[in-house]
Amino acid sequence: MLLMVLTLTVALAACGQKNNSSNGGNASEGSSLSGSFLASGSSALQPLVDQVSKKFMDANSGVSVQVQAGGSGTGLTQVSEGQSQIGNSDVFAEEKLDAAKAAELVDHQVAVVGMAAVVNKDITIDNLTKQQLVDIFTGKVTNWKDVGGNDQKIQIINRPSSSGTRATFEKFALGQKSEDLQGSIQEDSSGTVKKLVGETPGAIGYLALSYLDDSVKAVKYEGVEASADNVANGTYPVWAYEHMYTKGEPDAAIKAFLDYMMSDEVQNGDVVELGYIPANKMQVKRDVDGNITK
Amino acid sequence: MAQSLERQKAKPHIAEEWVGKVYTLLCIAFLITTIVSIVYFVASKGLSTFFVNHVSLTNLVTGLKWSPDGQPPVFGALPFIFGSFSTSILAAVIAAPLSFCAAVFMIEIAPKFGRRYLQPVIELLAGIPSVVYGFVGLSVIVPFFRDVFPGQGVGIAAGALVLSVMILPTITTIATDALAALPKGLKEGSYALGSTRWQTIYRIVLPTTLPALMTGIVLGIARAFGEALAVQMVIGNAPHIPHSLFESASTLTSAITLSMGNTAMGSVANNALWSLALILMFMTFVFVFIVRWLEGRKKL
Amino acid sequence: MSAKTADKIATAVIVGVAAFIVLVLAGLLGFILYRGVGHISFHFLTSAPETIRKGGGIGPQLFNSVFLLVLTMIITIPIGLGAGIYMSEYAPANKITSGIRLIVEVLSSVPSIVVGLFGLLVIVNLFGFGFSLFSGALALTVFNLPLMVRITEQGLKGVPREQKEASLALGLSKWKTITSVMLPIAMPVILTGTILAAGRVFGEAAALLFTAGMSSPRLDFTNWNPLSPFSPLNPFRPAETLAVHIWKINSEGLAPDAAQIAAGASAVLVITVLVFNFAARWLGRYMYRKFTAIK
Numbered sequence: 001m002l003l004m005v006l007t008l009t010v011a012l013a014a015c016g017q018k019n020n021s022s023n024g025g026n027a028s029e030g031s032s033l034s035g036s037f038l039a040s041g042s043s044a045l046q047p048l049v050d051q052v053s054k055k056f057m058d059a060n061s062g063v064s065v066q067v068q069a070g071g072s073g074t075g076l077t078q079v080s081e082g083q084s085q086i087g088n089s090d091v092f093a094e095e096k097l098d099a100a101k102a103a104e105l106v107d108h109q110v111a112v113v114g115m116a117a118v119v120n121k122d123i124t125i126d127n128l129t130k131q132q133l134v135d136i137f138t139g140k141v142t143n144w145k146d147v148g149g150n151d152q153k154i155q156i157i158n159r160p161s162s163s164g165t166r167a168t169f170e171k172f173a174l175g176q177k178s179e180d181l182q183g184s185i186q187e188d189s190s191g192t193v194k195k196l197v198g199e200t201p202g203a204i205g206y207l208a209l210s211y212l213d214d215s216v217k218a219v220k221y222e223g224v225e226a227s228a229d230n231v232a233n234g235t236y237p238v239w240a241y242e243h244m245y246t247k248g249e250p251d252a253a254i255k256a257f258l259d260y261m262m263s264d265e266v267q268n269g270d271v272v273e274l275g276y277i278p279a280n281k282m283q284v285k286r287d288v289d290g291n292i293t294k
Numbered sequence: 295m296a297q298s299l300e301r302q303k304a305k306p307h308i309a310e311e312w313v314g315k316v317y318t319l320l321c322i323a324f325l326i327t328t329i330v331s332i333v334y335f336v337a338s339k340g341l342s343t344f345f346v347n348h349v350s351l352t353n354l355v356t357g358l359k360w361s362p363d364g365q366p367p368v369f370g371a372l373p374f375i376f377g378s379f380s381t382s383i384l385a386a387v388i389a390a391p392l393s394f395c396a397a398v399f400m401i402e403i404a405p406k407f408g409r410r411y412l413q414p415v416i417e418l419l420a421g422i423p424s425v426v427y428g429f430v431g432l433s434v435i436v437p438f439f440r441d442v443f444p445g446q447g448v449g450i451a452a453g454a455l456v457l458s459v460m461i462l463p464t465i466t467t468i469a470t471d472a473l474a475a476l477p478k479g480l481k482e483g484s485y486a487l488g489s490t491r492w493q494t495i496y497r498i499v500l501p502t503t504l505p506a507l508m509t510g511i512v513l514g515i516a517r518a519f520g521e522a523l524a525v526q527m528v529i530g531n532a533p534h535i536p537h538s539l540f541e542s543a544s545t546l547t548s549a550i551t552l553s554m555g556n557t558a559m560g561s562v563a564n565n566a567l568w569s570l571a572l573i574l575m576f577m578t579f580v581f582v583f584i585v586r587w588l589e590g591r592k593k594l
Numbered sequence: 595m596s597a598k599t600a601d602k603i604a605t606a607v608i609v610g611v612a613a614f615i616v617l618v619l620a621g622l623l624g625f626i627l628y629r630g631v632g633h634i635s636f637h638f639l640t641s642a643p644e645t646i647r648k649g650g651g652i653g654p655q656l657f658n659s660v661f662l663l664v665l666t667m668i669i670t671i672p673i674g675l676g677a678g679i680y681m682s683e684y685a686p687a688n689k690i691t692s693g694i695r696l697i698v699e700v701l702s703s704v705p706s707i708v709v710g711l712f713g714l715l716v717i718v719n720l721f722g723f724g725f726s727l728f729s730g731a732l733a734l735t736v737f738n739l740p741l742m743v744r745i746t747e748q749g750l751k752g753v754p755r756e757q758k759e760a761s762l763a764l765g766l767s768k769w770k771t772i773t774s775v776m777l778p779i780a781m782p783v784i785l786t787g788t789i790l791a792a793g794r795v796f797g798e799a800a801a802l803l804f805t806a807g808m809s810s811p812r813l814d815f816t817n818w819n820p821l822s823p824f825s826p827l828n829p830f831r832p833a834e835t836l837a838v839h840i841w842k843i844n845s846e847g848l849a850p851d852a853a854q855i856a857a858g859a860s861a862v863l864v865i866t867v868l869v870f871n872f873a874a875r876w877l878g879r880y881m882y883r884k885f886t887a888i889k
Contacts, residue, residue, distance in 0.1 A: 038724065040724075040725070043555070043808065043842075043846055044846075046808075046809055047848065050809060066831065066832060067809055067832075068724070068725045068807045068808070068809050068832045069807065069808040069809045069842075070555050070725060070804075070807060070808065071554070071555020071556045071557075072555075072556055073554075073555060073556045073557040073558040073559070073561075073564065074554075074555050074558075074559075076558050077558045077559040077560070078719075080558075081559075081719070083718075083719060083722065083724065084724075096557070096558040096561065097558050097561075155446060160531065160552045160553050160556070161361065161362060161363045161553075162362065162363070162552075162553040162556035162557050162563060163553075163556055164556065167363075177363065177364070177365075179361065179364075180360070180361065180532060180533050180534065181532070182532065182534045182536075182537070182541075183446070183532060183534070183536065183537070183541045183542050184532050184542060185446060185448055185530040185531065185532060185542045186530070186531035186532055186533075186542070186544075186552065187531065187845075188552050188553075188556070188845070189844075189845025189846050190845070190846055191843070191844055191845045191846055191852065192432075192527070192844070192845050195432070196448075199437060199440070200440065200446060200447070210848060211848070213850075274848070275848070307767045307770075308767075310767050310769050310770060311767045311768055311769050313769065314679075314767075314768065314769030314772065314773075315684060315769070317676050318676045318677065318679045318680035318683075318684055319680060319684070320676070321672075321673045321674075321675075321676030321677040321680060322676070322677045322680045322681070322685075322694060324673055324677070325673070325677050325694075325697070325698065325701065325739055325740075325743070326694065326697055328701065328736055328739070329697050329700060329701045329704075331712075331716065332701075332704065332708070332709070332712045332736070335712055335715050335716055336708060336711065336712060336715075339715065391611075392611055392614070392615060395607065395608045395611035395612060396611060396612050396615055398608050399608050399609060399611070399612040400612075403605060403608060403609065404609075408612070411616070412612055412615070412616065414871070414875070415615065415616050415619050416615065416619075417871065418619060418623075418867075418868065418871055419619055419622075421790070421793050421794070421797070421867040421868075421870070421871055422622070422797070422864060422867060423796070423797025423798070423799065423837050423863055423864075423867065424797065424799065424800070425797070425799045425837050425838075425840045425841050425844075425860075425863075426626060426797070426840070426860045426863060426864060429840065429844060429856065429860055430622060430625060430626065432844075434625065459618065459622075462615070489597075490597045490598060490600070490601035491601055491604075491605065492597075492600050492601040492603075492604035492605065493597055493600075493601070495604070496604075513703075516703050517703075519705070520703070520704070520705025520706065520707065520708070521705070522705070522706065522707040522800040523799055523800050523841060527844075547705065547707050547800075550707060550711070551707065551800070551803070554711070554714075554804070555803075555804075559719070568711070571707070571708050571711050574705055574707070574708055575704065575705075575708050578700070578703050578704055578705060578708075579700060581703065582696070582699055582700050582703055585699075586696070586699075
């Protein structure tokens with residue numbers, strides 16, 4: 001499986017390079033689709049949409065796709081008000097917009113992002129239960145020794161309360177909202193969170209799986225390791241959909257683009273390559289209220 | 295015949311004059327429209343928190359808790375206001391003496407060397423982009439503070455230190471101009487009476503240039519107050535009034551950059567951020583008026 | 595303590611502080627360049643960034659920064675010059691003029707983030723330009739204008755009165771006097787100021803986050819039709835500038851060499867600003883010499 005993905009990735013990369021160099025030459029081929037549309041929003045989803053849009057445009061020379069990052073809230077606002085045709089979001093539209101406005105939007109779940117609690121590398125523990133995480137993020141526990149670690153002060157690196165990542169983490173890892181604690185650090189960007197968790201003694205934070213590397217240590221949640229497979233088979237609960245919203249049903253070009261997004265080529269290729277989990281691999285489904293169905 | 299020739303000659307002149315006048319007037323009108331529309335749009339968005347979402351102004355300005363997602367949402371921006379004031383004033387406290395010394399060095403002690411080397415150096419400091427300052431702050435100052443002082447490294451101290459370097463050029467330039475503009479006779483009189491250089495600086499130069507120095511400091515604070523990215527990278531962004539200078543805190547600008555893209559336009563949380571922007575703009579006006587007042591005093 | 599000792603101590607302190615400031619700048623520049631210069635190569639400056647793989651460059655970002663600067667200047671210079679000329683030559687000395695002067699002062703101190711938000715609300719959403727180079731240029735114009743006005747005013751005020759009066763006495767119109775006699779003389783001051791202002795545009799990020807966007811579409815450098823969405827010259831495409839790119843890869847970068855890219859890009863940015871500074875200085879001195887020699 002891994003090998004297959006790898007070869008595919010290499011092949012795709014080669015493909016991309018070739019296309020880059022011989023641009024404009026393939027104007028004669030391709031389908032009859034035409035149109036121009038704009039996808040804006042989530043900066044977490046932007047790399048994927050951006051990469052896929054380039055390949056899509058290579059295949060359909062009549063279509064022009066623009067991709068912008070500006071945050072989930074901005075993306076949802078823009079698609080709802082018609083300034084863009086696709087709104088990329090890390091969260092369900094219902095969580096950001098009024099019910100009436102959200103009802104007009106059609107959800108396309110293109111990928112899944114798993115999240116893991118990460119700690120500084122000097123922390124000895126490698127598993128945290130839900131209750132322990134709640135205690136830490138609500139400030140009940142302030143020392144690592146109370147959750148089985150060394151005698152060291154816990155330093156929380158959180159996200160701002162408007163962040164989609166935080167909403168997901170609170171909803172599915174903690175099961176409750178948490179207050180902003182006095183003295184906790186808040187960063188909106190995954191890179192800064194990673195840097196600070198890696199450098200600050202006693203730090204804990206959370207990151208999307210794609211950001212994990214050996215500068216920080218991912219801890220298990222209730223004994224389950226945070227991995228793409230565990231997310232897909234439903235044993236690891238801390239994940240969220242990446243949404244691409246359209247206002248009403250999309251027109252032909254946009255529909256073709258979204259279909260391409262869901263095709264095996266993209267789902268097993270770019271989605272995996274960029275560290276997301278393919279939406280069609282998911283063995284469980286979740287609705288806006290967090291109810292899980294097999 | 296002669297008359298019509300005269301008119302023909304005069305016409306292009308008048309047209310030219312007219313074109314010039316209208317053109318420049320249009321430019322200035324554009325400028326005024328811009329500022330009016332900035333004020334109008336920011337105010338209309340910022341005020342809708344109060345009129346549409348019925349958050350009370352006193353709660354916003356004096357509230358200690360900022361929890362836009364809470365049930366019910368609470369908007370207390372005092373921690374941000376406190377953070378903005380404390381970082382920018384602390385930055386000015388660090389930068390002002392340095393700037394004054396630099397100015398004295400350039401004008402009184404070593405004018406040739408100062409003008410040739412120190413001034414370009416200080417102007418270069420002004421040219422370094424703020425993202426780069428933030429980057430350096432996060433990579434150097436924050437780890438240093440974390441190792442040396444108890445706490446997390448981020449916080450008001452780190453923010454103020456980064457800002458102080460950023461506003462150093464503003465204050466120094468104004469201080470230098472003020473010192474250079476001092477009437478020569480004043481200093482020479484002091485020297486003639488047998489004062490040393492330091493006595494002259496301390497007794498004569500400093501008091502007479504004080505209003506100008508204050509102008510520089512206020513402009514420096516204004517710049518620090520509005521700086522966003524560099525501060526956001528090093529301050530920690532917890533929406534609380536910190537217990538120490540080395541504990542995570544927030545400013546108005548960092549709160550805005552942190553959440554603006556994540557909130558949908560028209561929602562309460564978004565409007566509240568616009569209110570923060572409105573406070574920011576209002577404070578800018580206050581700073582400009584203080585500067586005006588100081589300059590008025592200087593002329594007296 | 596005698597006055598002499600106090601004087602010596604104070605002098606030592608002041609000299610020390612001045613040395614300290616030079617050291618801080620040297621340290622700052624040294625740190626940025628030391629970390630970044632090793633990463634700069636022709637490939638780095640010309641190739642497109644990579645999302646996930648190593649070896650991405652900053653080519654499009656560099657191009658965007660320069661193009662945005664050009665666009666901003668195209669909008670700013672005529673308006674700024676016009677407004678500056680009005681303020682220094684046409685404006686009657688009354689309350690309204692001093693009110694306008696106050697407005698210019700206020701505009702120059704509006705925080706860049708407020709300008710960015712205003713741009714997001716009005717230029718991007720209300721006017722419907724979207725995240726684009728054009729929106730970014732308009733936002734940058736907003737805080738470059740007051741600078742330009744002040745520079746122009748300063749330049750024109752520095753023109754010797756006799757020259758202006760001589761021109762008027764020869765029967766030239768006021769407008770002609772300004773454009774053909776005064777502006778050329780004021781040019782060194784205006785040019786130096788403009789270049790310094792341009793350097794600031796180059797480094798601005800906060801306002802652009804909300805107006806020019808944080809993404810850069812693939813650019814086809816063989817397509818120079820300004821109307822094509824892939825053309826580098828299209829002003830209505832989203833464009834990430836170098837400063838914004840540094841902000842983004844610092845915060846969201848997925849590539850394994852994100853830190854080096856950020857360091858390299860910072861170094862490029864600082865070097866560019868340095869070049870701007872030296873160019874302004876050199877040009878100012880050169881023109882001053884030239885004009886004074888003519889006199």
